[in-house]
Amino acid sequence: MAPKLPPQLPPQNRVEQAGDASGTAGHADAGYHHGPKGLLRWLLTTNHKEIGTLYLIFSLSMFFIGGIFALVVRAELFQPGLQLVQPEFFNQMTTMHGLIMVFGAVMPGFVGLANWMIPLQIGAPDMALPRLNNFSFWLLPVAFTLLLSTLLMPGGGPNFGWTFYAPLSTTYSPPSTTFFILSLHMAGISSILGAINIIATILNLRAPGMRMMDMPLFVWTWLITAFLLIAVMPVLAGVITMMLLDINFGTSFFNAAGGGDPVMFQHIFWFFGHPEVYIMILPAFGIVSAIIPTFARKRLFGYASMVYATSSIAILSFLVWAHHMFAVGLPLVAELFFMYTTMLIAVPTGVKVFNWIATLFQGSISFETPMLFALAFVVLFSIGGFSGLMLAIAPADFQYHDTYFVVAHFHYVLVPGAVFAIMAAVYYWLPKWTGHYPNERLGRWHFWTSVVGVNLTFFPMHFSGLAGMPRRIPDYALQFADFNMASSIGALLFGTSQLLFVLMIIKCVRGGEKAPAKAWDGAVDLEWTVPSPAPLHTFETPPRFQHQEH
Amino acid sequence: MSGSYYVPPQSKWPALGSLALGVMMVSLGMQLVHGTGGLVMTLGMAAVLAVMWLWFRDVVRESRQGLYDAQMDRSFRWGMGWFIFSEVMFFAAFFGALFYVRVFAVPWLDGEGAKGVAALLWPDFTASWPLMNPPSDAISGPREVVSPWQLPLVNTIFLVTSSVTLTIAHEALKEGYRKTTRNWLIGTVLLGGCFLVVQGIEYYEAYHHYGITLQAGIYGSTFFLLTGFHGAHVTIGAITLAVMLMRVMQGHFSREDHFGFEAAAWYWHFVDVVWIGLFIFVYVF
Numbered sequence: 001m002a003p004k005l006p007p008q009l010p011p012q013n014r015v016e017q018a019g020d021a022s023g024t025a026g027h028a029d030a031g032y033h034h035g036p037k038g039l040l041r042w043l044l045t046t047n048h049k050e051i052g053t054l055y056l057i058f059s060l061s062m063f064f065i066g067g068i069f070a071l072v073v074r075a076e077l078f079q080p081g082l083q084l085v086q087p088e089f090f091n092q093m094t095t096m097h098g099l100i101m102v103f104g105a106v107m108p109g110f111v112g113l114a115n116w117m118i119p120l121q122i123g124a125p126d127m128a129l130p131r132l133n134n135f136s137f138w139l140l141p142v143a144f145t146l147l148l149s150t151l152l153m154p155g156g157g158p159n160f161g162w163t164f165y166a167p168l169s170t171t172y173s174p175p176s177t178t179f180f181i182l183s184l185h186m187a188g189i190s191s192i193l194g195a196i197n198i199i200a201t202i203l204n205l206r207a208p209g210m211r212m213m214d215m216p217l218f219v220w221t222w223l224i225t226a227f228l229l230i231a232v233m234p235v236l237a238g239v240i241t242m243m244l245l246d247i248n249f250g251t252s253f254f255n256a257a258g259g260g261d262p263v264m265f266q267h268i269f270w271f272f273g274h275p276e277v278y279i280m281i282l283p284a285f286g287i288v289s290a291i292i293p294t295f296a297r298k299r300l301f302g303y304a305s306m307v308y309a310t311s312s313i314a315i316l317s318f319l320v321w322a323h324h325m326f327a328v329g330l331p332l333v334a335e336l337f338f339m340y341t342t343m344l345i346a347v348p349t350g351v352k353v354f355n356w357i358a359t360l361f362q363g364s365i366s367f368e369t370p371m372l373f374a375l376a377f378v379v380l381f382s383i384g385g386f387s388g389l390m391l392a393i394a395p396a397d398f399q400y401h402d403t404y405f406v407v408a409h410f411h412y413v414l415v416p417g418a419v420f421a422i423m424a425a426v427y428y429w430l431p432k433w434t435g436h437y438p439n440e441r442l443g444r445w446h447f448w449t450s451v452v453g454v455n456l457t458f459f460p461m462h463f464s465g466l467a468g469m470p471r472r473i474p475d476y477a478l479q480f481a482d483f484n485m486a487s488s489i490g491a492l493l494f495g496t497s498q499l500l501f502v503l504m505i506i507k508c509v510r511g512g513e514k515a516p517a518k519a520w521d522g523a524v525d526l527e528w529t530v531p532s533p534a535p536l537h538t539f540e541t542p543p544r545f546q547h548q549e550h
Numbered sequence: 551m552s553g554s555y556y557v558p559p560q561s562k563w564p565a566l567g568s569l570a571l572g573v574m575m576v577s578l579g580m581q582l583v584h585g586t587g588g589l590v591m592t593l594g595m596a597a598v599l600a601v602m603w604l605w606f607r608d609v610v611r612e613s614r615q616g617l618y619d620a621q622m623d624r625s626f627r628w629g630m631g632w633f634i635f636s637e638v639m640f641f642a643a644f645f646g647a648l649f650y651v652r653v654f655a656v657p658w659l660d661g662e663g664a665k666g667v668a669a670l671l672w673p674d675f676t677a678s679w680p681l682m683n684p685p686s687d688a689i690s691g692p693r694e695v696v697s698p699w700q701l702p703l704v705n706t707i708f709l710v711t712s713s714v715t716l717t718i719a720h721e722a723l724k725e726g727y728r729k730t731t732r733n734w735l736i737g738t739v740l741l742g743g744c745f746l747v748v749q750g751i752e753y754y755e756a757y758h759h760y761g762i763t764l765q766a767g768i769y770g771s772t773f774f775l776l777t778g779f780h781g782a783h784v785t786i787g788a789i790t791l792a793v794m795l796m797r798v799m800q801g802h803f804s805r806e807d808h809f810g811f812e813a814a815a816w817y818w819h820f821v822d823v824v825w826i827g828l829f830i831f832v833y834v835f
Contacts, residue, residue, distance in 0.1 A: 044560045125555040128625035131605070135564035142572035178582050182575040189571075192636050200628040204621060205555075234636045238643030242775065248582045249764045251771035253647060256671060257686030259768035261655035268643055331663060540555060 043138070046130035047536060048115050051137050053433075055112025056426075058140055060502070062104030063419075065148070067495050069097035074457075074491040076474055077484045090474035091159035092151060098162025102280070103187050104144050106414065109422045110283040111136075111194050114222050117429060118198060120527035120534065121216045123207025123543040128200035136194040143186035150176035150183075161472055163273065166254035166265035170246045177247060181240045188233045195229035198222055207526070209545035213304065216525045220307050221286030224314045228275045228282075231318075236272040239265065263328055270321035278317045281413060282310060284381075284421030285352055288374045290525065291428050292356050295371035296363025297522035302355040309348035309355075316345050326394045327401040335394045342392035346385070353382055368520070369443030373424035376416055376451055384412030387462065402472075405465025411458045415494075416451070423450075423501065430505070431519035435533035436512030442504045449497035456490025556622050558612065563605035570597035606793075610810070614802065623809055630813040634820050637783070641824050644779065648772045648831060652679050656768070659685055684767030692769055693761040698833035701752045705745050706829050709784075712741035713822045716791070716815055726805050728798065735795045738818070742788035749781050776832055780824055787821045790814040 036044060045051060072093045076084050085093070115133065119126055127133045150157035155174035158164065169177060202223045206215070215223075242253040243265075252258025254265045285306075293300040300306065322330060322338040330338075356378050365371070387409040391397050400406060423446075430438045460483040465471075469480045476484065518528040526545070530538045574594030580587030612618065654663075660677035661669030669675070672685035682691045696702060719734035756762035762770050794814045797803065803811055 043565045044562055046558065046560050126557050129629055130558055131561050131564050132629070134561075135567055138565050138568040139571065142568050146572070146576060175583050179576070179579040182579050186568075186571060186575060192633075196629050196632045196636070199632055200625045203628055204624045230632050230636045231639050234640035235643040238640055238647075242647065244582075245764070245771070245775065251764050251775070252684065252689065252768045253771050253775075256655075256659065256668065258684045258689045258766075258771070259656050259659065259681045260651065260771065261658075264647060264650050264655060267650060268647060271643075271646070329667070537557075540557075542555065 044134070046126070046134050048119050048126045048130065048133065049433075049534065049536060051127075051133050052112045052114075052116030054137050055108050055115055055140075058137075059105050059109035059112055059422075060505075062100050062108070062144065064498070066097050066100035066105055067498065069093045069100065071491060071495050073097060074488040077476070078488040079485070080476055080478055080481050082475055085474070087474045088156060088159060091161075091472065092157045094472050095158045095161055095164075096148075096151065099147065099158065100144070101414075102162060102276070103184070104140075104147075106280045106418050106422070107191065108140060110222075110225070110280070110418075111191075111198075113218075113283065113287070113422065113425050113429075114198055116433065117425075117527060118201055118219055118222060119205070120432070120530065120538060121219050121525050122202065122205060122210060123526050123539045123545060124201060124205035125537065125540050127197050128204055129197045132193050133197050136190045136197065139186050139190035139193075143183045143190065146179055146183040146186070150179050153179065163269060164243070165269070166243065166246070166262045169265075170243055170254055173247065178244065181244045181247075184240055185237060188237050191229050192233045195226035195233070198226040199230070202226075207539070207543045207545040209547065211547065213307070214545065214547055216286070217289035217300065217303070217306055217310075218283065218286035221282040221289075221310050224310050225279050225282045228279050228314055228317065232272040232275040232279075235268060236276075239268040239272065242268075263325070266325050266328060267322065270324045271318075273324065274321040275314075275317040277410075277413070278313055280418045281381075282313070284377065284418050285310060287421045287425045287428070288356060288377050291370050291374040291424055292359050292378075293524075294428075294520050294522040295368060295374075296360050296365050298359055298363045299524075300355065301358035301361075302351070305351055306355055309351040312348040313345060316341060316348070320345065323392055323394075323397070326397040339392055339394040343389065346389055349385055353378060353385075368427075369438060369440060369447055370424045370428035370520075372444070372447045373420045373427060376447070377420045377424065380416030380420070380451075380454070381413055384409055384414075384417055387412065400465065402470055403465035404461040404469045404471055407471050408458050408461035408465055411461070415458065416454050420450075420454075426501075426505070428520070429527070430508050431515030431532050432527055432530075432534055434509050434512075435515055435531075436508050437515050437519065438504050438508045439512060442500055442507065446497060446500040446504060449500065450494060453490050453492075453494025453497055457487050457494055458490070460484075460486045460490075556617060556619050558617075561605065561608060563601050563608065567598065567601040567605065570594055570601050574598055610797070610802070613810075623807070626809055626813070630816060634816060637820065641776075641779070641827075644772075644776050645827060645831065648776065651768050651772060656681055679769075681767055681769045689765065689767050690761070691767045692756075692763075695760065695762065695769070696752060696756060696833065698829065701748050701755075702829055702833045705748050705752075706825065708741045708745045708748070709822050709825050712738045712745075713819055715741065716818055720811065720815055723798070723803060723808055723811060724805055728801075732795065732798050735791065735798060739788055739791050739795060742784055742791065742818075745784055746781065746788070749777065749784075773832060776828055780821070780828055783821045783824070787814070787818045790817060 042050065042054060045054075070093075072085060073090065076082075076090055115127065118124070153174075153176040155176060157174070157176055158169070158180045160168035160173060164180075202215070202219055212220075242251070245251040246253050246255065252260040254260050254262045256262065289300055289306060319341045320338055322334055323342045326335060326338070367375075387405065391400055391406065391409055427438050427443055430436070464480045464483040464487075467480065469476055469483075515532040517531050519532055520528075526543070527534070529543075571594075574591060574597070577587040577590035577594050581591050656677045656679060657663070658668045659672065659675055662677070675685040676683070680692065680695045682693075682695075684691050715734045716738045719731045719738060722728075722730035722734060756773075762773060764770055764774050791814050794811050797810065802808075
């Protein structure tokens with residue numbers, strides 16, 4: 001588990017703290033840690049670690065629910081022809097799979113990690129606004145119960161794709177759409193408040209002596225992500241409010257008969273939607289930037305350029321939205337503008353990939369499970385990045401648009417991208433959370449089955465897409481049969497292998513090899529200065545952070 | 551930043567708040583989709599307001615007990631600042647929709663631009679703004695539009711004046727003239743109330759005399775979307791200021807430490823700035 005000490009350990013960040021490092025002893029505050037027991041403890045908790053755990057459990061549950069929906073889709077597509085479900089239900093499954101995975105699994109997963117780790121990484125006692133934190137979390141179960149319940153309503157649940165384009169989602173939508181809108185409003189409030197909390201925490205609660213450019217990259221990427229969330233979640237709220245009015249009050253926002261424009265929906269949606277996809281990947285960059293240096297036992301190459309690259313990606317994310325709409329009939333100047341800005345994003349992203357590889361160069365690398373996931377992230381996310389570049393070419397996109405090539409692209413950046421990063425983070429920080437190392441053998445099994453499953457699922461989609469297979473269709477022409485069968489087998493493998501993930505987590509919570517405070521010998525950030533498992537309250541008196549050159 | 555951190559105790563209001571909001575949202579949906587549930591919706595809304603009241607009451611009490619340190623104060627400032635930024639982006643979406651419709655969507659329906667295919671839908675359509683004659687005959691546009699130089703101008707004067715009176719109240723608070731603060735704050739809240747009354751009159755006239763309705767095509771849609779959400783924010787801001795007035799009268803706030811008041815003032819100025827945008831782009835041009 002802990003390989004022999006390598007020759008070139010990076011310098012450690014040091015903290016000096018009066019009393020013991022955990023800060024568990026010697027505080028006599030108003031008994032806030034003697035809160036209620038049982039269910040109420042979780043309902044009322046304001047502790048960042050408990051709320052982080054709640055977020056992560058919620059995210060994992062949604063990951064399985066969304067995964068089951070995906071398996072329904074893949075089962076239907078196993079063979080050409082209609083086998084298992086009706087097209088109406090198939091549409092609800094594709095839609096709900098997307099909505100649940102984006103808003104219920106990936107986003108709350110990263111927020112859970114932020115809750116757990118940001119205070120620990122900056123030496124803060126908790127989030128800046130702990131009650132708001134509790135509110136942000138408990139909105140989610142309410143919102144997603146409502147969202148899932150739309151499946152049982154008359155006319156079925158949302159069936160217009162996770163991007164809910166008007167007029168499919170307005171004029172031709174099932175009655176439950178109003179409930180879908182309201183549930184999304186609640187999830188949006190949760191995101192905005194959570195992001196405000198994260199920004200306030202990072203800007204205000206850093207340990208004395210920790211400057212902005214001393215922050216771990218996970219903190220940096222989350223700071224920028226939180227900014228994106230606050231900037232675009234209100235835009236999503238705005239566009240679904242217009243949908244609500246079109247559906248229920250007869251307005252004409254997305255209705256050309258009244259002078260509105262369905263394409264306007266796409267513009268506003270993607271003004272939210274493109275920053276949204278970076279919201280789902282920037283924290284992953286931060287995680288990988290923590291894990292790769294740890295297991296390469298070197299400092300991160302190009303810390304400052306990582307910060308600037310992340311900021312550049314965030315700024316560019318506001319200028320590229322219409323590359324999702326090349327085929328909708330944009331003016332030529334818009335096609336060109338959005339094509340070039342989209343290609344520009346490859347520059348800062350390339351800087352990041354370069355830095356990760358340069359970090360590995362001449363490192364003393366060991367391949368524990370978190371590192372395996374992080375390395376797979378670099379390789380497979382890059383594949384998703386390259387297919388993104390192909391899609392950025394407007395004339396080529398006319399061919400790829402709405403085919404399985406697009407599905408392959410965004411699943412490569414989201415599954416072996418965002419989801420693998422979350423899993424890497426779980427393996428990396430589980431010793432800190434539970435005090436035990438995750439079972440390495442189980443971890444390796446989980447990793448390799450997931451990697452094989454992911455690639456078997458999504459790689460063939462490039463080919464079926466290039467050959468012209470449209471997305472969101474329950475039946476298809478015979479020439480796509482082999483690719484689809486491979487994808488479906490891969491999906492089943494990937495889905496099943498996630499049970500190993502759950503098994504690993506349960507085992508790790510219940511026992512396993514004891515982890516010391518500094519669980520990985522190449523790790524440098526502040527969270528490794530508190531005991532494992534991290535006590536409920538840490539850094540109750542501010543630690544003194546000593547600056548190290550990056 | 552020395553010494554220890556303040557971490558607030560647990561509270562039941564956040565969890566109850568999400569429950570109340572859930573009840574309100576579900577019953578709102580029931581009302582809109584099935585036409586039943588208005589009573590539950592009202593109760594849910596009342597519950598949301600009650601939770602907000604009780605939650606903020608606890609915060610005020612803790613603040614009055616001197617539990618909050620300078621760091622907590624900064625957290626509140628960052629929190630309020632970024633919250634207002636999120637509101638800015640909310641309105642940005644609506645202004646964006648207005649500009650898109652005016653600059654692109656409506657002219658395109660009339661055949662402008664290189665593509666021009668949208669003109670094939672309604673060949674007789676002529677673009678104009680305000681859009682009095684929507685493309686389809688099934689939708690009847692407004693007969694007349696609100697003149698900016700009557701009620702909207704009055705409302706502009708109300709809101710701009712109220713920002714001035716609020717600033718005077720704030721300066722007086724910083725100097726310790728509490729009575730002056732109270733009086734100018736009363737004036738501010740009254741101006742906010744006047745604004746809402748005038749907007750009520752304007753809405754009545756729009757609906758009953760001008761034919762500007764939610765159903766009157768894109769002009770009515772953007773008109774009510776922008777002015778309606780702005781009016782809702784004026785209402786929230788006025789209630790917040792009224793609460794600050796009560797707190798001033800109860801002797802809360804010191805010359806140095808009165809962030810509750812400042813936050814309400816920030817919000818009010820934000821609402822004022824949005825109105826300037828509305829006045830220019832919805833009414834004048």
